[in-house]
Amino acid sequence: MRQKFPPSKARAKVFGRVAKTAAHKVSGGVRPALFYASFAALFGTNVLTLIGFLMAPDIAGLMNGGNDSVLAAYEDRIAQLRVEVDRLHSRQYARAGDINLQLQELTQQQEVLMEQHQYVRQLAEKASELGIDTAAIQTPEAGPVILVTGSTGGGPKQDIEAVGASIQEMMDDSRLALFAISEAATESTDAILDELRGVGIQPNLPDVASTAVGGPYLPAAEGPDALGIVDDANAVVEALARFKAARGAIGLAPIHLPLKAATRVSSSFGNRKDPFTKGKAFHSGIDFPAPKGTTVFSAGYGKVTFAGQKSGYGNVVEITHGAGLLTRYAHLSGFIAKVGQTVQTGTPIAKVGSTGRSTGPHLHFEVRREEQAVDPGKYLAAGKRLARFLGA
Structure with a gap:
């Protein structure tokens, strides 16, 4: 006859045996020797890394109290950079000084040219008053050439060149007008002389060849050819003086009608x-x-x-x-x-x-x-x- 056991006890024994077997298997998988070896390897790696870090030249110097020499080297380099920057600034200042000097010279040239323009207009008016036909002569308009830095989009150098070109154009206009006035006065004088000589009258005109000049020799100045304009203006003055004398001879010569309303001749010569x-x-x-x-x-x-x-x-x-x-x-x-x-x-x-x-x-x-x-x-x-x- 079989002996019967309570179900709970039998189940407890079974499960007790299985649990013991599982615990035995887990504890057997983690070996203490392998664990300690891994820990030792990791620690050694960290130590080597730390040693390498400490052995870096600059950092080692800093860590070992050599930071003064390193900082001094850095300060020397910064000082060199500052010298270079100052040199660049000096160049810029010098360049700016040259530009300002050029601007000042251009301004003075503009003022002189405006005066010359005004003088040309006065000469043209004088020629017209004397009876010279100046309708075809275009006298220059005097106006300032204003420099605005960067106005041409190319910087101060291009602006200065543009103003210089404008001044040269003003000078060319003045010289063309002066030449036209001188030419008109000379042609008118020649016409008067031809008419008077045709009737045996030779007026006395100023001798332009005897004009006295002098002064010490000085080298020619740089810049626009102001000498050319002076010579042209003198030529106009001389031409107008000769024309005025020839015109005066017209008024003096016996070539005018003796009657205000002489419209008919009853008997000729x-x-x-x-x-x-x-x-x-x-x-x-x-x-x-x-x-x-x-x-x-x-x-x-x-x-x-x-x-x-x-x-x-x-x-x-x-x-x-x-x-x-x-x-x-x-x-x-x-x-x-x-x-x-x-x-x-x-x-x-x-x-x-x-x-x-x-x-x-x-x-x-x-x-x-x-x-x-x-x-x-x-x-x-x-x-x-x-x-x-x-x-x-």
Whole structure:
């Protein structure tokens, strides 16, 4: 007969045996020797790492009290960098100083050029007042060239170059205007001289070749060619002086109409049909019909050397001019000027009449050169062509 055990006890024994077996298996897997060996290896690695760290040159120096020399080396390097920075700053300051000096020079040049522009305009106005046609001459406009740093997008150097180019352009405009004025004055002077020489009048003009100059020799200055503008301006002044003298000769020469409203000629210079004999005869002047009492004016600058009667001429006034010229005004009804009186062009000297050998009121006008009668028409024609220089 089998012996029966309680179920709980039997189960406890079974489970007790299984638990013991598992515990035996776990405790047998972790060996103390292997654990201690691993710990020792890890510790040794850390020690070696620490030794290597301590052996680094700079750090070892710091850790061993050698930090003073290392810091001194660093300070020397920093000092060298500071010297380099100061040197760069010095270059920059020097460059900035050069730019400021250039700006100052450009400003002074602008001021001088503006004055020159103004002077050119004054010369052009003077030439116009003297009767020179300056309509085609374009005088430069004087205006400052303002420098704004970086305005060209290229920095101060490019700005200075731009201003320099503007100043050069202003100078070129001034020189072109001066040349144009000088050329116009010279051409006008030549035109006047040609007309006057054509009728035997040679005016005295300033001798520009005798202009005195002097001064110590100095090297040429750098920068824009200011000397060229000075020479051009002097040439204009000389040309205007010559023109003024030539223009004055126009006013003095006996080439102007003796009547304000002389619109018709009744008898020309040369051979003609005599009004009394009806035969061929020589007429030594030009006849201008005019109402009796019309004022007669001097045809040029001179001195009254005769006022009286002459055979065939009736009442006569004679004026002696330069260059051997004499003008005669005949058939007068009365005298205004007196002998010895100095008269200008346009000075009233007498009244139109019909005295002497005359068929009616008119002015007989003669021009005589070295006592020989010459054609007054050439003189009056020259005066008419030259009237534009007198503003007429």
